[in-house]
Amino acid sequence: MNSQHLSSMEAKNQEPGIDYQYKSLKDDTSIRLLYLHPDSLNQLPIKASLLEYPVNACPNFGALSYTWATEDGVATLSRELLCDGASLKITQNCEAALKRLRRPREDQVLWVDAVCIDQSNLEERSLQIGLMRQIYSQASWVALWVGESSSTVDEESGLPLSDLGMDYIHDFAVEIAERMNSGRNVSEGPLYQEFIKDRQAFQHSNSKVFTPRVRGLWDVFHRKWWGRLWVIQEVALSKEPTLICGSKAETFHNLKIVIEALIRQEQPVEVMEFNTNFIASTFHQFHIRHMIETGGMGKISPPGIKALRILNATRNAKASDPRDKIYGILGFFGPSGTDPENIFPEPDYKKTPAELYADVSRAIITNTGNLDALSSCYGFFRSSIPDLPSWAVSWNDTPLKYFDDEIFNAAGASSVIYEDSNDKLHLRIKGSRVDSLKLTGVLPDSIGYSNEACIEIWRYWWKFTSTLESYPTKDTVSDAFQDTLCWGSDLNYHRLGLAEYKETFNAWLKVLTGPDDTATTANHIFNGKEPFKYAHRASSITWGRNMGITDKGYLALVPITTKSGDEIVLFQGAKLPFVVRTEDGKSKLGGPCYIRGMMDGELAIHGDAKAVDELEWFTLW
Structure with a gap:
């Protein structure tokens, strides 16, 4: 469908000057796609249209992975998107991403959560979560928008530090690939040496000790996007993810080359620790995607173990709604009726976080037959989740562990002995x-x-x-x-x-x-x-x-x-x-x-x- 046809629909669908009104989706397997209308002059407000499709019969489209908030933490709906001629409020960061992806002469077809889902409709939100796996798997490309170019500029080149950092990723990946293909030591490359050169000074100072390019890399790697929960499945499930920062773009493949080279085992411990700390903010995205690519997310027996592993691996990621610490990983599982690994309750935003965490903890315990989930439960501490039972895992809080419970066996080869309780916030077990x-x-x-x-x-x-x-x-x-x-x-x-x-x-x-x-x-x-x-x-x-x-x-x-x-x-x-x-x-x-x-x-x-x-x-x- 061309933009002229879409533009002619605007007056029919919405009246100008009023707030956009979502129409109910036809069924539980339909999604909306956003048609960004072209603008060669890059004007605001952005104009677009929403069209509904069955999730299995969509045209070619891309998907956007981003955070609602800017780097300054501004997440208010302060910007306007003219959708079918009516006003739809979006965040500043969403507008910046759409502006960056908009084409000058033809429509850009996208799936964007804040626009394509009626966020005020709890029932629709719950149903759309179940389609995330298909949406990001079917998207022909995914834009990983980490934000605008940095405001700090390198004095010598006059370029934003983040621009230098994005170029450094590309050049570093090329150097690593060339040295590996020719059998030369990666750590002896000039860009690798530039990366680790100031590591000791950094321990007693901050990122300003680095060269401008490495400072730029630090800037890119410490954007809020890396720490958000939802983006983990968006990266892991996508075919062709591309990292975008301001006007710069780099393939996720090149980013992976850099990360894997920095954490390879055959290097001094002190260098390894520095590298690991530098890139720690990126681990969530690479760890889960790597598990999928290497088959580590295949069938794991018994059901419940895979769920616990993913929940533990994503636990330090942030979500504004604590229930999304559960719902934000459902894309790694098939429908509950066909995927035995999916032990989760159906998404329901009417359920309190305490009820949801108790349901998930109980499901893991009863399916695995063990109490591994409880090894990060500290019931006497004040949780960020109101009314959370002492035995329910607080997926919203950083765990107090620093050990692997798999190496111990306090109760021998026994399995949990469990009894249903009338109150789902109670757990009855034997000991x-x-x-x-x-x-x-x-x-x-x-x-x-x-x-x-x-x-x-x-x-x-x-x-x-x-x-x-x-x-x-x-x-x-x-x-x-x-x-x-x-x-x-x-x-x-x-x-x-x-x-x-x-x-x-x-x-x-x-x-x-x-x-x-x-x-x-x-x-x-x-x-x-x-x-x-x-x-x-x-x-x-x-x-x-x-x-x-x-x-x-x-x-x-x-x-x-x-x-x-x-x-x-x-x-x-x-x-x-x-x-x-x-x-x-x-x-x-x-x-x-x-x-x-x-x-x-x-x-x-x-x-x-x-x-x-x-x-x-x-x-x-």
């Missing part, structure tokens, strides 16, 4: 109370987790630990402390043997218990080669946690909100022990804990039917 907290470390109300704060915490923990005369597993108290403070795992989240950190732990402990003041001790530990190896691991685990001693004499690393008297429970189907608090007959999950001597099924119920029957039912609130 056994194996211990309780006798003592927990006293911590200040607010901890900044500076190097000096860590020293003070560790000194206090070692002080009350060293009062123990023996340890229940026959380990030395020192060995139990060394293991517990690392959550029994190393920096790669592999199971830790005592011998692995013994030398560096001894060096760390010698400085920690020495006569120096806190500041001097922190300097020696965090700048000393041997002590730092242990401190590097221990400091990541220390955040948000406390150490305590149980009634049976075990050391326990527990959530920071744990109190003396809280109980240690082994639930069937759990890889970790959990802290549980019962008050006024209500049990709440405090979170997982690490207790050397309980992590490998030592206290689990193994196949004894009578003992399993006698396990206690816990109703978690």
